[in-house]
Amino acid sequence: MEPTKVGVIGAGMAGPALALFLKAKGYSPIVYERNNKPSEAGLGIGVQQGGHQVLAKIPGLLEHLHGWPRDEWHFYSVVEEDEGLLGTSDSEGKVRERKGLGTICMRRPILQQRLVEFAEKAGVPFKWGHKLESLQQDDERVTVSFANGARETFSFVVGCDGLHSNTRACLFGEHPATYVGLCMWGGVSPAPDYLRGKSVALDVYGNGASMIVIPMDETTVMWATTQSEPESKETWRTVDETVAEEFKKSSPYSKWGFGVGELVRDSTSITKVF
Ligand SMILES: Cc1cc2nc3c(=O)[nH]c(=O)nc-3n(C[C@H](O)[C@H](O)[C@H](O)COP(=O)(O)OP(=O)(O)OC[C@H]3O[C@@H](n4cnc5c(N)ncnc54)[C@H](O)[C@@H]3O)c2cc1C
Known part of the structure; x- marks a missing residue:
């Protein structure tokens, strides 16, 4: 009997991972992605214990990911009248101790690239430049x-096409997401000495704004700020150099204490999410 043909829409995180598991179960998945190749866009991804367990089921993948462990969070206030350490949490480290697998962090393009490589090696075809319309x-x-213009027929289709899923809209109608008014700017920076080689992330609070700093590997961190801004379309693409330089120079985060201002000023790339 022919294996069951499955259309997987989207080659982000979920699509290639699902296709690998379908293939291992004897299905015949094909992944369709609207972009022409894996994306270089994005910052970093934190894969928590549950996701880590899923990735561990893909033979050899973890060894090729070099995910950086995250075990502790340190919370700071940069509010002028109440500056200082608010507290720490080692709950992610405790999960790692108890379950053997904890949270790992890595650049998002690396995780996507590896998942695609492993799926291709397992014999999953990828059709790039295919945007599902209906x-x-x-x-x-x-x-x-x-x-x-391509048309394909499957036994079933799984929509892994992310936040603005066309698959979901085709099945259930358009339900536009409601914008809550918060926008994220983020960047990648060299790890400062106080974070180099550590499994510690920072969560820093100012007036009406906050920032997280997460190590991606021994020498690189990503940071992401949340602030109120009018809505624009999410792209995860790097902003151009002039906008990045302006952000480094003028954003309030560049002046924040506890070493985080330095990270914004030293960023090698800056991304605006939405
Ligand atoms: C380019 C990009 C960069 C990102 N960077 C980060 C990051 O740095 N940190 C973070 O925490 N999260 C990031 N995200 C979001 C994060 O990947 C997802 O929120 C989460 O991991 C869920 O994964 P997913 O596979 O469901 O969706 P996604 O990772 O969003 O993947 C969905 C995929 O489906 C494709 N797609 C969409 N519509 C169609 C269509 N009609 N036909 C075919 N393909 C379609 C998209 O191009 C994308 O490749 C990013 C998402 C994208 C698309």
Whole structure:
């Protein structure tokens, strides 16, 4: 009997991982991604214990990811009248001790690239430049139409196409996400001495704004700020050099204490999420 053909829409995090497991179970998954190749966009991803357990089931993957452990959080206030350490938490480290696997962090493009490589090695075909536009289903099959004119038929289709999923919209109608008014700016910076080689993340609070700092490997950290801003479309792309320089120079975060201002000023790239 022919293996069951499954359309997996989206080659972000979920798509390639799901395709690997489907393949291992004897299905015949094909991944369709609207972009022409894996994306270089994005900052870092923290994979918590549950996700780490899933990745550990893919033979050899963890050894190729070099995920950096995150065991502790240190919380600071930079509010002028109440500056200082607010507290610490080692709950992620405790989970690692108890379960053997904890939280790991890495650059998002690395995780996506490795998942795609491992899925391809397992024999999963990837069709890049295929944006799902519509799907029709009956009792027997699902037919997908792509923006490039291609049409494919599957036994079933799984939408792994992220926040603005077309698959979901085709099945359940448009339900636009509600913007809560918060926007994220983030960046990648060389790890300062006080974080180098450590499994410690920072969570820093100012007036109406906050910032997290997360080690990605021994020498690199990512930081991300949250602040109120009018809505714009999420892209995860790096902002151009002039905008980045302006942010480094003028954003209030550049002046924050506890070493985080230095991280913003030393960023090698800056990304605005939405
Ligand atoms: C470019 C990018 C960079 C990101 N960077 C970060 C980051 O640095 N840190 C972080 O915490 N989160 C980041 N995210 C979000 C994070 O990857 C997801 O929120 C989370 O991991 C869930 O993964 P997912 O596979 O469900 O969705 P996603 O990772 O968003 O992947 C969805 C995939 O589906 C594709 N797609 C969308 N619509 C269609 C369509 N109609 N047809 C075919 N393909 C389609 C997208 O191009 C994307 O590759 C990023 C997302 C993207 C798309």
